[in-house]
Amino acid sequence: MSDIIEINDLHFAFAGTTFRLQVDELRVSLGETVAFIGSSGSGKTTLLHLLAGIRTPESGSVTVVGRDVSGLATASSRDHRVCNIGLVFQEFELLEHLSVLDNILLPYRISAALKLTREIVDRAQQLAESVDINDKLGRYPGRLSQGERQRVAVCRALLTEPPLVLADEPTGNLDPGNKWKVVDALIDDAKRRQSTLVTVTHDHELLDRFDRVIDFSSFHASSQTAEVAT
Numbered sequence: 001m002s003d004i005i006e007i008n009d010l011h012f013a014f015a016g017t018t019f020r021l022q023v024d025e026l027r028v029s030l031g032e033t034v035a036f037i038g039s040s041g042s043g044k045t046t047l048l049h050l051l052a053g054i055r056t057p058e059s060g061s062v063t064v065v066g067r068d069v070s071g072l073a074t075a076s077s078r079d080h081r082v083c084n085i086g087l088v089f090q091e092f093e094l095l096e097h098l099s100v101l102d103n104i105l106l107p108y109r110i111s112a113a114l115k116l117t118r119e120i121v122d123r124a125q126q127l128a129e130s131v132d133i134n135d136k137l138g139r140y141p142g143r144l145s146q147g148e149r150q151r152v153a154v155c156r157a158l159l160t161e162p163p164l165v166l167a168d169e170p171t172g173n174l175d176p177g178n179k180w181k182v183v184d185a186l187i188d189d190a191k192r193r194q195s196t197l198v199t200v201t202h203d204h205e206l207l208d209r210f211d212r213v214i215d216f217s218s219f220h221a222s223s224q225t226a227e228v229a230t
């Protein structure tokens with residue numbers, strides 16, 4: 001199976017802090033589902049952002065869907081991200097002035113590389129149905145619960161059918177019923193399309209569903225250096 005994520009000798013630090021993230025090597029295959037676990041502050045979100053090309057490493061290479069994403073953010077790297085990576089952010093990042101349906105359709109509104117068609121709108125509605133928010137498509141995010149907002153973010157990430165989905169605690173705000181609906185939606189989508197899913201989670205009940213679990217805590221070299229080995 002080909003690798004969709006390849007990291008080599010990655011070093012990252014936030015300016016003015018003592019936190020350090022070091023990943024000597026990480027490879028994730030197309031079709032694989034992976035959970036990142038580990039204590040709060042161990043660098044899970046930071047690594048997702050490095051994979052998405054939102055943050056830039058001090059050194060090392062990060063290749064995602066065949067492209068080095070460790071350079072500076074440009075319009076073309078944004079198009080690469082919108083077309084190839086479905087992102088579920090920890091804070092959801094919904095646009096308050098857009099309805100739920102338009103938030104789900106957002107990738108098609110911001111990238112000239114994607115064409116919005118009737119089929120895409122139908123798919124948005126099916127995704128919304130799979131996580132039980134299809135009756136909220138006309139609402140604005142300000143009138144949604146946290147769990148509903150989270151599910152909108154999941155639908156948006158899956159809409160483009162990207163080869164890679166990066167999800168940051170996608171079930172963090174959900175009751176047990178909706179938690180399993182969202183996990184099923186993410187994993188079933190990955191298995192059906194043979195795409196890759198990388199999920200950050202604190203919920204150990206979910207881990208059996210993933211092909212691989214990467215524990216950041218066990219690679220905590222010192223209190224301030226998160227060194228991830230795989």
Ligand SMILES: Nc1ncnc2c1ncn2[C@@H]1O[C@H](COP(=O)(O)OP(=O)(O)OP(=O)(O)O)[C@@H](O)[C@H]1O
Pocket residue numbers: 014015017019038039040041042043044045046047
């Ligand atoms: N923008 C930032 N500027 C400076 N330091 C940051 C910033 N974002 C995160 N950090 C610090 O970097 C470290 C790693 O943060 P990160 O969010 O990656 O951890 P995490 O493992 O995802 O945590 P959690 O499980 O609580 O979400 C933490 O010490 C955090 O305080």
